[in-house]
Amino acid sequence: MKNKSILVVLTLLAVFLPQLMEAQCAMCRAVLESEADTSAAEGINNGIVYLMAVPYILVAGLFYFIYRKMRT
Template identity: 75%
Template structure:
């Protein structure tokens, strides 16, 4: 059970690295340039901004789960 949690957390931590989060308009404008470093920077920024709401919601969900579990054990 402990390894399953570790594997799940590791998959969630490394999944934004391989995600491509650009919208079609951003991709079209950035791919027309010869230098691809700007496109990579924009993509990394989008993924970075996308991760924090999921982390916050996950933290709140964990807090609620933990508080309900404590209440049931008492």
């Protein structure tokens, strides 16, 4: 039970605090660091985190659905 609660807390932190994550490829980082405007870099970074998170959430939902069906 304790492991589940830790996993839930970590998942919620990852979902609601994406600014703590640095998810950029090397080429995107190099191009965006050379510009003076940081709002574009933040937008690209947020987009990458969003695109990365959606498949994981969908797969987790699918496995949860399968788990519930197999359990009953």
